[in-house]
Amino acid sequence: MNVISTAIPDVLIIEPQVYGDERGFFIETWQQERYAALGVDADFVQDNQSYSKYGVLRGLHVQHPFAQGKLVSVIHGEVFDVAVDVRYDSPFFGQWIGCLLTAQNKRQLWIPKGFAHGYLVTSVDALFTYKCSDYYHPETQFAIRWNDPAIGIAWPQLTIAPTLSIKDAQAALLADVSPDQLPVYST
Numbered sequence: 001m002n003v004i005s006t007a008i009p010d011v012l013i014i015e016p017q018v019y020g021d022e023r024g025f026f027i028e029t030w031q032q033e034r035y036a037a038l039g040v041d042a043d044f045v046q047d048n049q050s051y052s053k054y055g056v057l058r059g060l061h062v063q064h065p066f067a068q069g070k071l072v073s074v075i076h077g078e079v080f081d082v083a084v085d086v087r088y089d090s091p092f093f094g095q096w097i098g099c100l101l102t103a104q105n106k107r108q109l110w111i112p113k114g115f116a117h118g119y120l121v122t123s124v125d126a127l128f129t130y131k132c133s134d135y136y137h138p139e140t141q142f143a144i145r146w147n148d149p150a151i152g153i154a155w156p157q158l159t160i161a162p163t164l165s166i167k168d169a170q171a172a173l174l175a176d177v178s179p180d181q182l183p184v185y186s187t
């Protein structure tokens with residue numbers, strides 16, 4: 001297992017150990033002690049899976065309160081996955097980390113609490129899976145605009161316009177979200 005640090009220290013790219021043989025392969029996608037030692041110290045309470053077609057962009061989603069740490073990966077296809085630090089007193093506020101997650105590279109991205117999360121499907125379709133450290137609380141969830149120029153995410157080029165949910169298409173700019181709606185870094 002290999003861990004790649006990122007420009008935002010709390011965000012990690014994890015490459016699980018792959019045990020290949022003539023039958024195929026085996027990986028451990030989560031093992032509490034080992035992942036905690038890496039810095040993924042979460043009591044996961046919910047697992048999610050979503051299937052999307054080429055060009056679907058989900059995000060950028062924040063839940064606060066009831067912030068969720070997310071351990072995300074792809075089991076079919078490929079996505080460009082992004083974490084944006086939205087902890088309003090963070091030295092990394094507004095900065096983003098992007099990572100190509102594919103069924104082939106088996107990479108996982110650890111997105112701690114206090115980050116907005118989103119992804120864009122760059123293959124024909126993709127099956128996305130993630131563990132969450134808190135339950136879904138739709139009443140505290142909101143979206144930040146995927147192409148907010150102040151954040152400036154360098155999304156991969158597509159041959160079509162991204163497909164968004166209504167909620168995501170109407171999302172606010174980060175600068176228009178009031179600080180009391182945002183998570184904090186210092187607690």
Ligand SMILES: Cc1cn([C@H]2C[C@H](O)[C@@H](COP(=O)(O)OP(=O)(O)O[C@H]3O[C@@H](C)C(=O)[C@@H](O)[C@H]3O)O2)c(=O)[nH]c1=O
Binds near residue numbers: 058060118119165
């Ligand atoms: C996220 C979620 C959705 N749902 C339901 C609500 C709705 O009817 C349907 C689709 O919801 P959404 O449109 O919000 O799904 P989606 O746009 O895939 O939302 C997800 O996006 C990615 C980027 C994240 O980071 C996730 O935390 C989550 O916000 O599924 C649940 O029942 N539980 C959940 O945990």
